[in-house]
Amino acid sequence: MHPDHITINDVGPRDGLQNQPKLLSKDQRLSLISALVDAKVPEIEVGAFVSPKAVPAMAGTDELFADLAASLKNNSSLFSALIPNMKGFELAMSAKVPLMSLVVATSNTMNLKNIRMTTHDSVSVSKDVLKAAKKQGANVQAYVATAWACPFEGKISADSVFSITEQLLQAGASSIVIADTIGAANPLEVNQLMEAMASRFDLSQLSCHFHDTRAMGLANVYAAISAGVRRFDASIAGLGGCPFAPGASGNVATEDVVMMVQQMGFSTGIDMALLVKAADLAIELTGSASGGNAKPWIENYYLNESA
Ligand code: COA
Ligand code: ZN
Secondary structure, three states: OOOOOEEEEEOOOHHHHHOOOOOHHHHHHHHHHHHHHHHOOOEEEEEEOOOOOOOOOHHHHHHHHHHHHHOOOOOOEEEEEEEOOOOHHHHHHOOOOEEEHHHHHOOHHHHHHOOOOOHHHHHHHHHHHHHHHHOOOOOEEEEEEOEEEEOOOEEEEHHHHHHHHHHHHOOOOEEEEEOOOOOOOOOHHHHHHHHHHHOOOOOOHHEEEEEEEOOOOHHHHHHHHHHOOOEEEEEEHHHOOOOOOOOOOEEEEEHHHHHHHHHHOEEEEHHHHHHHHHHHHHHHHHHOOOOOOHHHHHHHHHHHOOO
C-alpha cells in the first residue's frame, strides 16, 4: 500500500445530529460546522432536506445554508446535504447546495421505513433527480445504504449493491457512497465487497460510510483502504445513527479515522488540534456524544509532541 491522500467527509452535523435526543438550535449547528471548517475538514454534510415531521433535527437546513454562505465566504470545505426525493432536490437547488446526496437502501423494508418508497421506486426517483440535476448543473452523489446487511432483511447480496451503483452512476451520480448504515459489516466482508466494486467501477467515484456499532468501524475503514478506497465519511466525536434503523449507533469518529490514517502516512489536510476542539464542542453541544477513542491520546501525546 502506498499512502497518499484520504478525503474525509464529516457527517456529524447531519447523520450525527439527526439521531440526538437533544435538538440543537440553528446557531449551535452553525457553530459545529464552523469548528469543522476551522479544522480544515475538506467535506462536511451540513443537513438534510427531508420532512421536518420525519426528522425534526434537520428542520431549517435551508436557513443554515444561507447563514453559511453569509458567514463563511472564503472557506475551502465542500458542503453537502441529504435529499430523499425530487422535493428535496428542489429545496436544495433553492438553497444553492454545492453537493447533494441521494439515498437508496438495498432492502425494500429499510427503504420503506426510511423514505416510504420501495428500493425500485427509490432508484427510479433518484434517476429522475439525476436527470434534473444534469440539466440544472447540480452535483449529486448517491448513498447505497445498508450495503452489507439490513436490520430487517439480514444479509444483502453484493449483486444488489452492484446493480444500484451501476444504475446511479450511469444516470450521472458523481460518486457512490457505500454505507454500512447499522454497523453490521466485518473487515473481511468490507474488503471483499470493495475489491469487487473496484474491479467494476472507477475507484475515484467510490466512498465508504461506517458506523462503529460493534467496534469494527476503524477496522472496516482499513479494510476499505486496502481495497483502494480513498474517501470516507466519519462523524466528529462519533455522533450518529439512523432514527429508522434499529441498532445503529454512532459513525466511526472523525478524530479516530484521521489519527489512524495520518499515522499510516496518508495526508488529510486536517488540523488535528482544531479537530479535537470541534470534538469537544460536539460533546458539549449534544451532551451525549462519547468522543472518539483516540481523543485523550491525541491531547496528551500527539499534540504535545508536535507542539
Ligand atoms: N423535504 C421536506 N418536506 C417534504 C419532502 C422533502 N424532501 N418530501 C416530501 N415532503 C413533504 C410533503 O410536501 C408533504 O407535506 P404536507 O404534509 O405538508 O403536505 C409531506 O412531506 C408528505 O409528502 P409525501 O411525498 O407523501 O412524503 P412521505 O410522507 O411519503 O415521506 C419523505 C417521504 C422522504 C419526505 C420522508 O419519509 C422523510 O423525510 N424521511 C426522512 C429520511 C431521512 O432523513 N432519513 C435519515 C437518514 S438516511
Ligand atoms: Zn449513517
